[in-house]
Amino acid sequence: MDSPKLSKSPIPSASAFASASASISSSSSPVQESPFSNYISSLSPIKHDKAAHVAQGFVGLSSPPLVFTSPRINTLGRPQSSSVEISQKCEGDKKIINESCILERSVTESQGLVTDIKNEDNKDDVAVQLGSSSECVDEYLADPVETDCAKSACSVKLNLKQSNNVLQSSVDGLLDLKNIKFGSKNNVGREVDAAQFLSGQSEESIERKLTSDEKLLKIENEQGSAQGISDGFQKFESDRFDLSSKEKECKNFGPQKDGRGDGCSNFLQQLPGSLLGVQSYEGFAKNIGGDADVPVHSMTHEASELQRSMSRRCLQFGEAQPEATATCSISKNRANNIISSTSLAKNSETESLSSSHLDLSAKSRTRQLVNLSQLAMNMIPQCYGNSSLTVLKPSGIGLHLNSIVNATSMGQGGTASMKLAQAIKSTSTTSCQTTENIDNCSDAFEKVSTPQEGALEQKVCTIAGSASESLFAEESVGFHMTPNTKRKFSSEDGDGNDMFDQQSPIKKRKKLSNSTDGDGCKRCNCKKTKCLKLYCDCFAAGIYCAEPCSCQGCFNRPEYEETVLETRKQIESRNPLAFSPKIVQPVTEFPLSNREDGNRKTPSSARHKRGCNCKRSMCLKKYCECYQANVGCSIGCRCEGCKNVYGKKKDYCVTEEMVNRSGEISESRVAAKPKKEIFHSELCDPYHLTPLTPSVQCSDHGKNASISRLLSRRCLPSPESDLTVLSYAKSPRSPRTSDSNDILLETSKGNLDIDSFCEGISYNNAVTLADEFHHTPLPNHPSVIIGSSSSKARELTSLSRVQLDPRSRSLTSGGSLHWHSSPIMPMSPLNDNKKLQGLDSADGGLYDILEDDMPEILKDTSMPIKPVKAGSPNGKRVSPPHNLHQLGSSSSGPLRSGRKFILKAVPSFPPLTPCIDAKGSCNQSRNNFQENRSND
């Protein structure tokens, strides 16, 4: 670790990037080729080959600048020098591109795509359009293009930009086309294309590629493995390149072909490689976390990269995959992996975009770390906004690629994700921070991915919101994004240093922003509590304090594990949900629609377990936990004058009322009671769900969330199970969570079960119930599906997922899907890829929640529930209309029974220690922490 850091540390960002870019261009060829060739050889299995390559890349990386990318480039077969030259040449263009990208990022992705296509016509405009098209894509393309130009050198430097632009545009267009054609298959096809392209098949007509891609896609689809997805991302990027290159050849190069001839193919090959290199580099940088400054503290890098890379590797590299799958599943959520996996299928486009972003970012990094950060920033904000998804994904993609490379290069990928996460923490020094950062990043990515999925669960929103916590960011979309970005950047720049450079944590912290790492993990500054009380964010998150922390007399350290555990037990004895995620993502109310929409869904539904108690901040400042988590206030909140931009308590109530009316819930006791009261009483009970957290409030802010809830409920066939499940998923902790809310609502509607819940049902119980559902899902009930999603949880969830089931991702997503589509299946969320995909985002959240909050049992059950990241608590709440109706109409009838059922199950559940912290970042660390505890 240290040694690597030293080597890298010298030049965290700029130099490292530059070297990386150069090295990438120069040395990347082998890496890229191998992976791609592998792809070609075995469509799905890319991983092994890639892994091998990756491993190589690692070696190379370890020594020289990350260079993961560079090796790949080399592999492409292009002369290193040429690549380097290209990179250099392209730098100018890249800058332009980056700028344009940044400027245009604001533009919606769709628009961007369109513009890109158009750009093809207008080469000059291409650059700008590229940027606009898909931020990531643009960047990505831009870089490749540049490289292409350089490589191909085709003739005209002047044309380079244009050609690049054209390529990008063409690529974008191709991507779009592919996306359209292939839809979910895009990833695979892309991968295939990439492989082919790499192999040199790029020369073939684009059509052939498309066809082959389709076939490949099919094959890959069959595989349907997360790896395929991850690979798909990479491939997707590569494919894009291919497409772009092809397009160039056909269009731009048509005339130039003579000159380029082989050059084009080479160019294409190079592009992928360069892209890979860039991505890897980016990933590396990202992994470093912000380490730009401390580029390489190998440990941290490894950890972060490994996690990320693991997922990607899994996808790309078969070798790494095995472990990666496990690790990835574990860490997927956490880092980009999650995003990639979750978003891959769904986000093919977004991924492509993200990839492009990554590429771009990578380039920018190589060129300018700042650019990357800017890109990321831009990306993030957008993502948060709505379309932000695309942005995030891209970043995620880029990360994935990078991570993969890194991971492979690191070779650590093999290690379990848990270990990685832990190692990262430890290595990073601020284990918490690192993990948190990772978590945050992952959350962010997840969020992004989720949004792509359609904002399946609006996790994106939540995520965005929770950039810090709920991804969680502080403020709505921008907020979330920023936090993440901040974390990333900070981590990279400052935090990263902290993480990696334990030496100057304080400074880093300061740089970063407050106590929260860029990731969203908070660094504590405890002075009197010794970090053994919930006041301590680290402790509350289940993570150990690290260097970044400024705490005094800290006992929240591994050396005091016993003390920590004891204290924790004590606290848990008082409040079993004390360590559960504060924010719970409600099940995606209407995953599909929202997902399709893109985003928001999850976030909106996420809620704070307990709800806030703000009196002066009007829920407009971070004092408000709901706001901090980017979650709307819910019934569970006792706030006064709530103006939470993510969702006002009023809105939530209104929505609930709406629901009740529609659901005829009025009958239930709840109806009699004021919703708030009901929720409070019920939710507030630690055992019971946490206070309801109306799903409504999403990033969109409560209204949307509320609406979503209503819709979801309406849509949801069987709210009962869902609700219960959701409640579980969300975790015992947070009554507020949308899930819990949903549950509450349902319960209230049904009369039910609130009582039963009150009797002793706890979130945990709910979880157990969910498990039960899984085992014996109610036919009618959507089984629960708690779609809770938590960014934080992601990490944990990733871990938990892994533990739970390889499908982990799918599971989570599946859970959400179940939710929507078929609640019954909560347990088997994993099974359905579609579900998974659709749910990915949501699932991620659920997973997170579950993982984090959920005890092992839940995990084992493979509950779909996702914990909402602390950052983005928007967990969608499951608002099972049916359940409600059932409950309401037949209030006591089935619903109650169902709930009772749940209740029975509940007791068995151990107190969940959801990863989803309100902060949402440290889920992994928490998970680890919790796991350790549990083990102990």
Next chain:
DNA sequence: GAGTTTGAAACT
């Protein structure tokens, strides 16, 4: 950087 404000956590 210090001081104030805020609201959660802890305590009574």
Next chain:
DNA sequence: CAGTTTCAAACTC
């Protein structure tokens, strides 16, 4: 269960 105190973060200057 409610009220108060303590605490650390968020915020302001």
